[in-house]
Amino acid sequence: MASLTAPAIVCAVRAHGEHGAILRALTEEAGLVAGYVRGGRSTRLRPILMAGNLVALELRARTDEQLASATAELLASRAPLLAEPLAASAIDWVTSVTASILPESQPYPALYAALSGLLDAIGVASSARQWAGALARYEQLLLAELGFGMNLDECVVTGSTQELGFVSPKSGGAVSAAAAAGYEARLMRLPPFLHGADANPSLPDVIDGLAITGHFLDRDLLDGRNRDLLSVRERLIDRLGRAVA
Template sequence: MASLTADAIVCAVRAHGEHGAILRALTREAGLVAGYVRGGRSRRLRPILMPGNLVALELRARTEDQLAGATAELLASRAPLLAEPLPSAAIDWATSLTAATLPESQSYPMLYDALAGLLDAIGVAPSARQWAAALARYELLLLAELGFGLDLDVCVVTGSANGLAFVSPKSGGAVCEAAAAGYEARLLPLPPFLRGGDPPSTMGDALAGLAITGLFLDRDLLEGRNRELLGVRARLIDRLNRAVA
């Protein structure tokens, strides 16, 4: 019997049968895993199986090909945040994106740590600006981990690491101010925080970072049925924009 015991971040829950649910959750070492939770739609388990929650997960299966049976005990709840429109939209998007794009049973420890940090930031950051930046960094890391990383270290035209101010929507490479002269309208502004600099000083910078990652998520990852997730992200970006107004 295959088994797993690990802390896990709940990413998606889908009804299965009359009372059960299929849980998809991200673990640090085993990556994204799935299991059937008996009674997962019950009054007792629904508050535990909420996206963003941290749970102690146990999976057991007779064979590697069988959907495992799962049990989960609550370690940390995000339920209070789900009552607030902006944090709720952010948690919905981050967990849905993770569940939809990661292959199962492949280890992504950096993504696990980044998602845990993002969820913590949504809960404690004094303003949405801080966690919006963390979300952009998470999306950037997700792209890189899945083979679609952006090259933001040097100018794609000159090879220089100085004066990087834009991103090419075609190549995903950074462009310095000198090389961008006359072509600025065709490029995306590159906020310094996306290259590991200080946190953004304005929500505008955070949104500029999200505009970059959103373009490449749309182009490279969200295909087929996953394209419906773009609506989830659009609602989040709209709420962030209204928070600035």
């Protein structure tokens, strides 16, 4: 019997049958895993199986091909954050996109650590400005971990590491201000925090960063087809934009 016992971040829950639910959760060593939770729609388990929650997960299956049975005990609840629209939108988006694009049973320890840190930051921050940069960096890491990382360390035209101010929407490479002269309208503005030059970005910079990561997520991982998932992100960006205004 295949088994797993590990802390896990709840990423998605789907009703299955009359009372059960299929849980998808991210673990540090096994990556994204799925299991059937008996009674997962009950009043006792619904507060535990909420996106963003940290649970003690146990999976058991007779074969690797069989959907495992799962049990989950609450370790940390993010439910109070769901009463705040901006925080709720952020949690909805990051957990949904993680559940949708990661292949199952492949370890992504860096993503697990980054998602844990982002959710913790949302929980303790007094404003979106204190966690929004981590959201953009999480999307940047998703791209990199799945083979679509951006080259933001040097200019793709000249090789220079100085005055990197733009990103090519085609190559995902940085472009220096000098190389971009006359072509700025065709490029995307590169905020310093996306290449490690600013540890405390402003919200306008974060929104510019999210425009970049969103472009490549849509093109390379979501393929422009998952409109329901993209609409979750659009609501989040809209709320962040209103926070800037």
